[in-house]
Amino acid sequence: MTVQDVRAFNRFYTNVIGALDYSRHLYAPFTLTESRVLYELAHAPRTDAADLRAQLSLDAGYLSRILNKFEEDGLVERSPSETDPRRRRVTLTGRGRETAALLAERADRSVGALLGGVGAADRTRLAEALRTVREILSDGRPPRPEDVVLREPRPGDLGWIVQRNAALYAAEYGFNADYEGLVARIVADFGEDHDPHLERVWIAELDGRPVGCVMCVRDEAPGSARLRLLLVEPEARGLGVGDRLVGAVVGFARGAGYRDVVLWTNDILTAARRLYLRHGFALAAEKPHRSFGKDLNGQDWRLDLHRARE
Structure with missing residues (x-):
């Protein structure tokens, strides 16, 4: 050349x-x-x-x-x-x-x-070519936070959310197939029926590959948004991806007029809990339970959007 x-x-x-x-x-x-x-x-x-x-x-x-x-x-x-x-x-x-x-x-x-x-086969070739250009011209440097893009899901991304949640939680925490079933139901409900003005999914992308996700959906309690399925791939950790994904949910929920944001997690997810604390969430309740083949301690967290604005 x-x-x-x-x-x-x-x-x-x-x-x-x-x-x-x-x-x-x-x-x-x-x-x-x-x-x-x-x-x-x-x-x-x-x-x-x-x-x-x-x-x-x-x-x-x-x-x-x-x-x-x-x-x-x-x-x-x-x-x-x-x-x-x-x-x-x-x-x-x-x-x-x-x-x-x-x-x-x-x-x-x-x-x-x-x-x-552009036909489907050529789209694949084009994506590979663009990725190759970025990899070669980056001269082998490690990825930077600004290389990560947050975007809306594309066809196939909802399936990726299910697959990667199941695989990562099995590898890192030993969760069984019950967790994959739960994630599949959450994603299917969103895909079949959601209000784009009040509910949204974000995909974090690095070099053309999804490396993270999060979901904001309406909670059963009126006026509350629920943060769900926060995930960051190991290769993208340390780039601030989780912080940006949580921030995206909080900003969207505030703009959509929600009163608060709630979420459920388990205390073994220490990195995620640090993110929630950083964004102003407070622990509301916790309860031990047996799920996904493990004895866990479930936690409910809440962010008051009106107080966070003050």
């Missing part, structure tokens, strides 16, 4: 992207950089301004002007960081989340239209 080969491909791909973005309809009324800032905030709800600057390689003054504009337009809120008072935490408002979702929907439709003319 020569330099000219790479430049020729760049020209080709730039033309493809340009065709998708006719008259800047994808980003209007924002610039490409402003849209990217909104994207990062939507996928990492607990981001500091310094983190944004590093992730996007932006000049501090330029990013400050963008955030000032967003704040004036009611898209973001800024407050002192919980971990470092010298930093400023940036979060999307309800209006900001709606705007980011609209931009994401436009981009999905455009790329979907591009892929609409």
Whole structure:
């Protein structure tokens, strides 16, 4: 391969992207950089301004002007960081989340239209080629947190959630097939009947492969959302994936108007419990039980969204 080969491909791909973005309809009324800032905030709800600057390689003054504009337009809120008072935490408002979702929907439709003319076999080849490009040009470096993308599930992803939950919990905690049956019922209920305005699934993707998931569904108690099936693959642990997935549920539940978020877990899941504590969940009750072939201590956790906002 020569330099000219790479430049020729760049020209080709730039033309493809340009065709998708006719008259800047994808980003209007924002610039490409402003849209990217909104994207990062939507996928990492607990981001500091310094983190944004590093992730996007932006000049501090330029990013400050963008955030000032967003704040004036009611898209973001800024407050002192919980971990470092010298930093400023940036979060999307309800209006900001709606705007980011609209931009994401436009981009999905455009790329979907591009892929609409690509056959199933060629889609597989294309995915493999894109993954190969990323692997080669990454020069063997380890994955970074910014390499992980949170997205909505695609065909086959719900089945992946069942398979990976069953396999990981069997390998790491010795759970039997009863757990796989439970997960399958939860996923089937969501797939057959869910309200997209009140319920959602997130898939964490790294180099084109799913490496994590979480679900937000309506609880039996009116006004409560339930966090379910949080999972992070071993290869993606240490990249902040679990933190982002829990943050996505909390941000979505708050934007959807829920009063609180509840969840059930077992005390052997120590890493998950640390995440819940970090996001403000409190232990509400616990009870020993015999499930999945094991003697366990079940725990109910709750996050009061109104108190968390204060």
